[in-house]
Amino acid sequence: MRHIEPEDLAVLALDGNEPDAAARGHLDECAECLAEYEAFARTAALGRGGVAREHDAYPSPSVWAGIHSELGLDPALAPDPLAARDDAPAMPVPPPAPALLSTADEPASAPSRGGGTRWWVFALAAAGAGILAGVGLGLGIAQTLAPPAETVLARAALEPFPGWEASGEALVEEDDDGVRSIVVDLDSTVPSGSVREVWLIRSDASGLVSLGLLDGASGRFTLPSGIDLGEYPIVDVSAEPLDGEPAHSGDSIVRGELQEERSS
8 A cells, every 4th residue: 555655744734624535535544644644733733732632642752752863853852842741751861863864975764654753754744833833923923012003194394493403393193093193303402401392382372282391302292182283283392491380481492383194
């Protein structure tokens, strides 16, 4: 009887789909190929973080011993990675693996099928399943950590007042939850003992709202839900002395009018 190659069994197990009719028919008739396929499938399920069926046993500790020996891994990796399970027996440390290549760089003969599973194929199946699970986990983490998308609603070029050397820009952004923020980027300094404060001002200067202090070259300020930017379209950054007075000092560094961002 012609057996299914272990490499093909490993691919079938990693794929996770039911074998086709020809492969299924052979597995139903060949206990040897079926045992190898089920071993690959269990390893692939563990690598994906899946749970084996209730009647499926964990791979024997001798499985890892064979992988360790065949690949010539570091002795520190000899313990069975699954040995932490309650029913796992102690695993003997395998003897040193024979060289895979001779001194003349001739390929070493592969173990016969009758001698057991080709452990390097088993290790490949386990590694492949682990890589797939890792990629999925990495994508999940990336999506979780990705910042929410921001839509720019308006922007203003911030022009300096006489006596100030400064330049900047203000953007009104809205996130997916409908929360609006003003992002102010400003290249300027103020004298010692002063701070920079960000304001929204009415077009006729009859009213103004403080958004907070600008610390550094950039700052994000959440807009109060009741603020109508049509009523308060002017963005102003002022130099404020540390005198405890909450009103605008009258010393503006830059100012600009918000213009609605038009979609292209």
